[in-house]
Every structure is written in structure tokens, then in C-alpha cells.
Amino acid sequence: MSYQLDFSGLLPYLPELAKGLLTTAELTVYSTFAGILLGTAGAAGRISNKAWLRWLISAYVEVIRNTPFIVQLFFIFFGLPALGLKLSAWQAGCLAMVINLGAYLTEIIRAGIEATPKGQWEAGKTLGLSHWHIFSRIVLPTAIQRIYPALVSQCIIVMLGSAVVSQISVEELTFSANFIQSRNFLSFESYLVTALIYLLLAIAMRQLFELSARRLFKNPVL
């Protein structure tokens, strides 16, 4: 235990870290918004009365939730070009994150919808509201509110999972850490600082979600 910490060795690489942090934040913002939309649509489809749609969505959910994220990512980046679809590393990484988050959120939001008392649907019907109106104005908001903590956690998990997209050369935070480490060999310092940045990012994300919960819901559960 005589390791001499040398954080000054990281100083020349601060721009790299900043660039990585920015890319991670960017990926997270896009994938969180798109993932929530996809998850909501998926959940709506899963309770649809069209059997083929329910089947399609459960197939999507099962495939994504039962395969490793890195395999999904490699499939999109290295596999799809064989079918003629060539995405840039950033696009492939972002798409993989959206698809992944979408599948998990489909299940999470569906649980919220199913936990909504039947009486709410019936009350809506007696008021003469359409099926879509009942879903979008009554059931979905309460469902989201019910499963909000799980939704937040899943979004944070995907943000942390974005570390994996460094594998296909997306220059996000983990990429920066690996890059710096391969140049100055200060692994301990590089990864310690990176871990701290991820921790701060996760805390910031949770705060943001809490803030928006206060805006969105009348009686926030958080």
C-alpha cells in the first residue's frame, strides 16, 4: 500500500473528460426521452385488444430483456451493416440504449397500468370519454405516478449502461477514461475520477426526475 496518487497527471486530459461527459449526457438525454416514449407506446400496445400487436410487443420485450446489452449493441453496429443498414457509432449506441430502455419501461409502465383500478376505466366510460381519452388522461398519468421510482431507476441504469458503448468507439465518459488510462497509465486515478463523475451524474438525474415529478404530479410519491 505505497501507491502514490497522481491526479495532476490527469490535468492535460481534462478536455477529453469534458468531451466524454458531454457525450454521455447527450446519449442519456436522447435515450431517456425516446425510451420513455417507446416504453409508453409499448405498454399501451400490450394492453391492446389486437392479439398480433400484443404478441409483437411481448416478443420485443422478451428478446431485449433476455439478451445482454453488449450483444444488442454489437448486433446493431457490426451485424446490421450486413443487411445494408450502416449506422455511425453514436447512432448505433443511442439506438441500442433506446431499444433497451424501451423494453424495460414497457414492462414497468404496463405494471402501473394493470395496477390501475378497473373503476377508473368504468368511471371514464360513464362520463362518455373515448378509450384513448381514458387511457391518456386518466389511466396513464396515475400509472406513471405509481411506477415513477422504478422508471427513474431504470433510466439511471441505462445511463450507467452507456459505458458499454465505448466498445464501439463512441467517445463517451468511459471511453475517455480508457483513453486517458492508455496514455498516462494512471488507471487508479482515471477510473476513480470517472466513477465519481458517474455518481454525480446519477444523483443529478435523480434530482431532475424528482423536480419534474413535483411539476407533473399533484401528489408526488417521491
Next chain:
Amino acid sequence: MFTLKKLIASAAILVCALTSTVSQADQLSTLMERGVLKVAVPQDFPPFGSVGSDLQPMGYDIDMARYLAEQLDVKLELVPVTSANRIPYLQTRKVDLVISSLGKNPEREKAIDFSEAYAPFFLGVFGAEDVTVSSAQELAGKTIGVTRGAVEDIELSKLVDNTTTIKRFEDNNTTLSAYLSGQVELIATGNLVATEIAKRVPTRKPETKFLLKNSPCYVGVLKGEQALVDKVNGLIAQAKSSGELERLSLAWFKTSLPKEL
């Protein structure tokens, strides 16, 4: 006392042996007289030298040894060596030449003599046929894949400015996958790696664009055997101009010899 006598005797024999080797005729005439060229070759380093399915040694180095023996009009005796013992084999005169993907460095130059380079061994930029790049400047605006932290990454990063996009991948395999799937059109790697891809996926054969770091192979010759060095150099020059080396390169490395060799 008996052991001491023995010691002195063996020392005396050693001295005789040493002086007799010094007074020997030069290695070239010795081997011509003997009619056999003994060459140390690798057997565990394809495509330079490995053991084929017929248990016979094969590879670029073995063909090079065959070529030299043919030109000298002597029989060839291949002596399989490892990378650690190839120089001792030469120094103890068990072999006449070392043709074993031997690179040159100052320590080795103190121990043995070297011929001209006969085989390429380098880090370079490789890419698809239709990409025209022949220098680091021409990489501007292009995207190139490399394995992060590898020597080729460091060399490449020194050569290009930020107009070139360097995609750094986790390991060699990921870099190769990126090239093979068409995610990058250019990669920086070692020529042996490029050879391996060319063999496995001939449709996306990477062609040599330019060299990043050159460490070609030389024929090792016993220190002070200038006549043999001259002879070998002459034959290497002849092989270069006659296209013999180019033929070997195409056969074993699946690509043309770099111009710089």
C-alpha cells in the same frame, strides 16, 4: 588436485578450440566446401515459419532459406529454433545463417552482423482497395480504426491532426470487426494482422496504404563474416529485382512488398 588438473586441461582445450575457430577459413568458403547451408528457421511463427499439415516446415523464412541455398547451389539444412535461442545457435556455429523473422536492434548488432532487410514487418495503415491514401496527410477528413493504446494508436495519433477521425476500439478483434463490417474503411495495425484478415475474408482484403513504424527482418550472420554478408546481400538484391521476394510476399503475406523495403 586431480580436479584442478582437469580444469586446466579443459581450459587449454577451450583455448585451442577458440584459436582454431579464429584461424578457420571464412564461413562462406566453409559452407561452400561442405556443400550444405545450415539455416535457423522459426517453426512457431506463421506466416514466417510454421509446421505444415505434412509436418514439413513452411513459411516465408523457409522459402527464403530455400532460395538462398538454390542460388548458392548447395544443399539446405533447416534447423528449427525458438526466438530465444536463434542467436546462440549462430554464435556457436551450429548454423550459418539465421532467417527467423529477426529484427535489428543495437544490442543484437553488437553480437552478430545483419544483411539487408529481406522481409517486411511493420505497423501500417491498411484499407479497402478503393480508398486512396498514401500518407498521413491524406488521412485528413477520413475515418480510421485502431486498437486503443496499442503502439499503432500512439504512432498514428502523433502523425495526424484533428481533421482525421480516429475510432479507437477496445481490442484487436473489435477493430477488425469494425473494418470487416464496413464501419471503418481504414485501419492501423500490424502487417501480420492484415495478412490474417486477407486470408480469412478475401473479399475485404486490406491493402497496405503506408507504413507507420517499420521493423523489417534481416538475415543474421556471424560477426565478422563480411564475405557471407556480401553474398547474402547480393542474393537479396537479386531477389528483389527478379520479383522473387514479391512472389514470396504474395504467397505468404497476401500483399505486395512495401516500396520502402
